[in-house]
Amino acid sequence: MQETIEAVWKAFQADLDSFPTDRREVDSLKSKYFGRNGALAKLFSQMGKIAPEERPGAGKLINDLKKELTEIFDAKSAELFYNAESTTENVDYTLPGETQRIGTIHPVTKTLKEIKDIFKSIGFMVAYGPEIDDDYHNFTALNFPQHHPARDMQDTFFIQENVVLRTHTSNVQIHLMENTNPPLRYIVPGRVYRNEAISFKSYCLFHQVEGLVVDKYISFADLKGTLEYFVKRIFGNDVRMRFRPSFFPFTEPSAEVDIWDDKRQQWLEILGCGMVDPAVFENVGYDPNIWHGYAFGLGIERIAMLKYGITDIRLFFQGDKRFLEQF
Ligand code: DAH
Numbered sequence: 043m044q045e046t047i048e049a050v051w052k053a054f055q056a057d058l059d060s061f062p063t064d065r066r067e068v069d070s071l072k073s074k075y076f077g078r079n080g081a082l083a084k085l086f087s088q089m090g091k092i093a094p095e096e097r098p099g100a101g102k103l104i105n106d107l108k109k110e111l112t113e114i115f116d117a118k119s120a121e122l123f124y125n126a127e128s129t130t131e132n133v134d135y136t137l138p139g140e141t142q143r144i145g146t147i148h149p150v151t152k153t154l155k156e157i158k159d160i161f162k163s164i165g166f167m168v169a170y171g172p173e174i175d176d177d178y179h180n181f182t183a184l185n186f187p188q189h190h191p192a193r194d195m196q197d198t199f200f201i202q203e204n205v206v207l208r209t210h211t212s213n214v215q216i217h218l219m220e221n222t223n224p225p226l227r228y229i230v231p232g233r234v235y236r237n238e239a240i241s242f243k244s245y246c247l248f249h250q251v252e253g254l255v256v257d258k259y260i261s262f263a264d265l266k267g268t269l270e271y272f273v274k275r276i277f278g279n280d281v282r283m284r285f286r287p288s289f290f291p292f293t294e295p296s297a298e299v300d301i302w303d304d305k306r307q308q309w310l311e312i313l314g315c316g317m318v319d320p321a322v323f324e325n326v327g328y329d330p331n332i333w334h335g336y337a338f339g340l341g342i343e344r345i346a347m348l349k350y351g352i353t354d355i356r357l358f359f360q361g362d363k364r365f366l367e368q369f
Pocket residue numbers: 209210211212252253290292293296313314315316317336337338339340
């Protein structure tokens with residue numbers, strides 16, 4: 043057996059020295075050794091003829107040989123076909139092409155684009171603001187009392203005593219009004235952070251789109267009309283929506299909008315809204331006797347979940363291709 047193995051090894055080395063450059067010849071050399079009737083297969087077939095006690099040792103020898111020959115052969119042909127300058131001879135045009143996998147648009151990005159397009163079409167401009175902000179812009183200027191529970195460590199990621207990861211995009215309302223004279227009509231997309239227990243319905247970061255409209259004659263009817271228009275465009279005319287009275291420190295009166303989730307047979311809140319509280323106008327130096335406004339803040343993941351029937355918010359953040367490729 044030992045001798046036969048050595049003979050194969052020698053023959054192989056000789057063939058290596060005159061290794062072919064043509065793919066078809068390489069293929070036939072390959073089958074000479076590795077094919078169904080190749081040298082290695084023949085070696086294996088002789089196993090039956092040797093004494094049982096010698097079989098394990100012989101088996102190992104053949105296996106080692108096979109491994110070694112495969113490595114050498116693969117390296118040699120790879121060198122030939124991948125590194126060598128390509129010539130018409132060593133390119134096989136009949137091989138199928140390699141498909142390039144391309145990425146897909148993330149469902150949050152996709153939903154955000156739709157939201158932006160709808161608001162832009164009715165005269166809103168798009169602005170952005172800081173994700174790391176001071177307590178003043180995230181809370182105080184928005185009329186949050188000093189000991190409001192939302193300031194609690196349980197909800198807010200503090201970076202320093204007065205510096206937070208914004209808990210909502212409402213901080214940009216303040217920046218906008220500090221830097222712009224009314225009237226104004228903006229939406230503000232962005233990422234927000236909450237120090238919450240992670241579950242199918244809450245994650246430590248998510249995305250919102252803030253809306254702010256300030257002008258001389260703005261009423262709750264404008265707010266309702268705009269949001270109803272938005273909801274019908276994003277979910278279709280048959281959507282079931284409801285305004286539910288609520289409370290936010292920076293709006294008065296305030297409401298939330300729920301959408302009927304047919305899949306789960308329950309209402310799902312998608313946004314908070316209200317008329318800008320006069321105290322907020324005073325904080326930014328707008329005269330509340332002249333200027334009125336409405337604001338809203340909607341959750342992008344919530345809208346994407348309803349639109350696409352997604353039931354776990356964590357899926358948006360896991361980068362799992364099986365999930366992402368569905369959109
Ligand atoms: N900032 C609120 C939140 O994160 C959402 C919100 C409610 C935004 C009412 C608004 C508003 O602009 O008017 O829960």
